[in-house]
Amino acid sequence: MTRILPPALYSKTMHRAALLLVVCACLGAQSAAIEGVVVNQTTGRPMPGVHVSFLSGIPSGDVQSYGAISDGKGHFSITSLPAGTYLAAAQARGFVYMPPDGKTPARRVSLKAGQQIADFKIEMAPEATISGRVFDDNGDPVQASVHTESAAERGMNVNAGDNSDERGEFQIAVAPGKYFIVAEQPSRVNMQVPEIRTDGTAPAVYAKTYYPASAAKARAAVVEATAGGDLAGIDIHLAREGRAFSIAGMVTGATQATAYATGVTLQQVEDFTHIRSANYTSAGPDGHFLFANLQPGTYRLLGLQRGDKTRLFSQPVNVDLEGSDVTGLNLVLGPGGELHGKLETVGGAGAERFSVGLELLPHGYFGDPSPFAEVDQGAFHIADIAPGHYRLKLTPMPENAYLKSVRLNDEETPENDLDLTRPAPASSLKIVVSRNGGQLSGKLLDQNGEPLGATPAAVLLVADPKKIDLERSFKVVEDGTYRFAGVRPGKYKLLAIDTEQLGWGDDYLERIEKLLAAAEEIEIKEGDRKVKDLKLTAPEGADAKTNQ
Numbered sequence: 001m002t003r004i005l006p007p008a009l010y011s012k013t014m015h016r017a018a019l020l021l022v023v024c025a026c027l028g029a030q031s032a033a034i035e036g037v038v039v040n041q042t043t044g045r046p047m048p049g050v051h052v053s054f055l056s057g058i059p060s061g062d063v064q065s066y067g068a069i070s071d072g073k074g075h076f077s078i079t080s081l082p083a084g085t086y087l088a089a090a091q092a093r094g095f096v097y098m099p100p101d102g103k104t105p106a107r108r109v110s111l112k113a114g115q116q117i118a119d120f121k122i123e124m125a126p127e128a129t130i131s132g133r134v135f136d137d138n139g140d141p142v143q144a145s146v147h148t149e150s151a152a153e154r155g156m157n158v159n160a161g162d163n164s165d166e167r168g169e170f171q172i173a174v175a176p177g178k179y180f181i182v183a184e185q186p187s188r189v190n191m192q193v194p195e196i197r198t199d200g201t202a203p204a205v206y207a208k209t210y211y212p213a214s215a216a217k218a219r220a221a222v223v224e225a226t227a228g229g230d231l232a233g234i235d236i237h238l239a240r241e242g243r244a245f246s247i248a249g250m251v252t253g254a255t256q257a258t259a260y261a262t263g264v265t266l267q268q269v270e271d272f273t274h275i276r277s278a279n280y281t282s283a284g285p286d287g288h289f290l291f292a293n294l295q296p297g298t299y300r301l302l303g304l305q306r307g308d309k310t311r312l313f314s315q316p317v318n319v320d321l322e323g324s325d326v327t328g329l330n331l332v333l334g335p336g337g338e339l340h341g342k343l344e345t346v347g348g349a350g351a352e353r354f355s356v357g358l359e360l361l362p363h364g365y366f367g368d369p370s371p372f373a374e375v376d377q378g379a380f381h382i383a384d385i386a387p388g389h390y391r392l393k394l395t396p397m398p399e400n401a402y403l404k405s406v407r408l409n410d411e412e413t414p415e416n417d418l419d420l421t422r423p424a425p426a427s428s429l430k431i432v433v434s435r436n437g438g439q440l441s442g443k444l445l446d447q448n449g450e451p452l453g454a455t456p457a458a459v460l461l462v463a464d465p466k467k468i469d470l471e472r473s474f475k476v477v478e479d480g481t482y483r484f485a486g487v488r489p490g491k492y493k494l495l496a497i498d499t500e501q502l503g504w505g506d507d508y509l510e511r512i513e514k515l516l517a518a519a520e521e522i523e524i525k526e527g528d529r530k531v532k533d534l535k536l537t538a539p540e541g542a543d544a545k546t547n548q
Contacts, residue, residue: 032111035077036120038070038090041098042227046074047124050095054078054086054109076122083113085456085478088122095124096175108456110478125176128225132211132234133168134183136204141168142238144183151178151222176227180220181211183236205295207241215239245321246292249329251283251303253312261306264289264331268297269318296322302386303331311336313386316421336384337420339429343375343394347435350398356380356431357393358418390418398435402488405432416469437486438524442532444480444496449535452480457536460495461487465516468509482534489526495519496534 038050053067066086068076088107090097099107100123111117134144147161164170164183172181185206210220211234225231247266254262262283268276276297283289283303299321303314314331343354357372370393373380392406392415406415407430413419420427440461444452459482462473475482482496493516515537524530 030114032081032115033079034117034120037074038122039074041123041125048072050090050092052076053089056084056086081111083111085110090122092124094127096127098123098125126228127173128176129171129173129230130225130234131171131232134164134236135168136238137240144185146170146183148174148179149182151180174225176225178222178224181234184208205241205244206238209236209239211236213237213239244293245325247319247326248290251287251331253333254305265302266291267300269300294321303333305333311384315387336386338426339382340426341380341429343378343431345433352396355395358390359393361389361391385420387421390420391416392418400437400485401433401435402437402486404434436527438528439485440530441483442534445533445535458497462493462516463490465493465513487524491521491523493519494522496536498536
């Protein structure tokens with residue numbers, strides 16, 4: 001991690017260079033520069049040979065790296081940096097880049113045109129190692145995936161892992177800190193007929209296990225790795241989860257011409273939009289299918305057939321696998337659904353050529369591309385739709401537009417949950433787009449009420465704190481101002497946070513939800529043009545009202 005320190009005195013040469021940049025400002029935007037020193041966090045000594053880089057385009061996706069190597073005194077200098085926000089990084093064998101505050105895995109730095117930053121300090125810490133062995137419940141060594149999970153309340157969450165070998169041995173290099181150590185065997189879902197045993201035993205199924213031997217994180221032990229230290233003897237004994245289960249059944253309704261392409265997808269689901277794993281098996285000549293060696297949980301199955309011209313689908317079937325095998329499922333194939341739609345825009349004319357897409361939830365769970373259609377004179381038609389729940393995607397969305405109304409078969413429906421699990425042969429979808437969405441903008445202020453400037457922050461505008469759509473409601477702010485456009489009329493929670501103070505971790509979203517629950521509420525009407533300055537909310541103030 002890096003930290004911007006107060007600028008030191010420049011040399012005469014640097015003074016002249018800075019003066020020249022100021023004088024030439026009228027000729028156009030100047031590039032920025034960063035120089036500083038890399039030090040060993042443990043000894044405080046300068047470190048030569050460290051690769052320092054600053055990555056632009058975060059989070060836009062078009063990444064450009066600017067780099068330098070620290071010299072014998074640990075000094076580095078990077079010039080000709082365009083104005084923008086950068087992610088700092090540093091690499092050296094046997095060392096890890098440490099944040100100055102211990103909260104975030106990387107440091108965002110915003111640079112203005114012509115800005116010169118001196119004494120940019122980068123601290124590197126010697127790697128720590130954690131080693132041990134993994135055993136089954138009989139005491140025999142096993143091969144497993146072993147990784148760390150940060151145990152710090154607001155730690156960096158930069159985790160590492162290793163695979164134990166045939167002796168069960170593993171060794172993980174980590175940044176200094178407190179960790180949970182986790183071992184789990186990879187999913188071994190197979191399509192073979194389960195072994196019949198008459199001695200009362202069953203194949204072992206092991207749960208995700210926390211050191212030293214617990215399937216529950218609450219009963220896990222925390223280990224602390226010190227800089228340059230070797231923490232050995234971290235032996236993990238896998239906890240049994242119970243016996244393995246199977247799901248079996250038939251796929252019916254397949255056409256003989258493409259029977260070879262008939263199969264079943266299986267996904268283990270956590271909730272409506274998240275999956276843990278996905279598998280696929282081909283159905284036999286008689287349509288029979290089998291998934292064996294499954295752990296307890298909730299699964300979703302979908303039968304499908306891919307032909308040259310025709311695709312067939314079954315209805316999705318949810319199965320709660322708990323206590324016994326599931327047999328006798330019948331996945332009946334039939335044609336996909338169709339949507340005949342109309343798109344209407346209100347609030348002004350435009351020249352856009354729209355396309356309407358359906359994004360399957362969970363996204364693409366049977367591996368096919370999302371169905372879509374071009375809008376022609378306000379009409380569109382989408383065919384071969386697999387049964388399921390979908391999110392509506394309109395492209396392009398005009399600058400200040402929002403989806404005012406979505407009606408499926410003449411009933412109002414949420415745009416992020418089109419229920420097409422049982423589509424009619426020809427369902428209808430009517431979309432109304434308003435070009436007169438609300439707008440909300442303003443400046444960001446620090447805790448003292450002063451303008452935030454170029455300090456990175458984030459602003460959230462969320463209708464329901466339990467359903468955060470990061471794509472639409474989460475904006476990274478780099479210049480001290482924020483703006484939301486195309487806002488649907490309604491009441492929202494409004495929150496500005498310092499993402500670096502918030503930190504990262506397994507409970508990152510939970511802490512954001514808590515902050516949103518305590519945030520102020522704002523109502524936005526159609527056509528509103530509201531201006532509102534916001535104070536940053538400190539993470540410690542999650543139980544208090546957001547400052548206004």
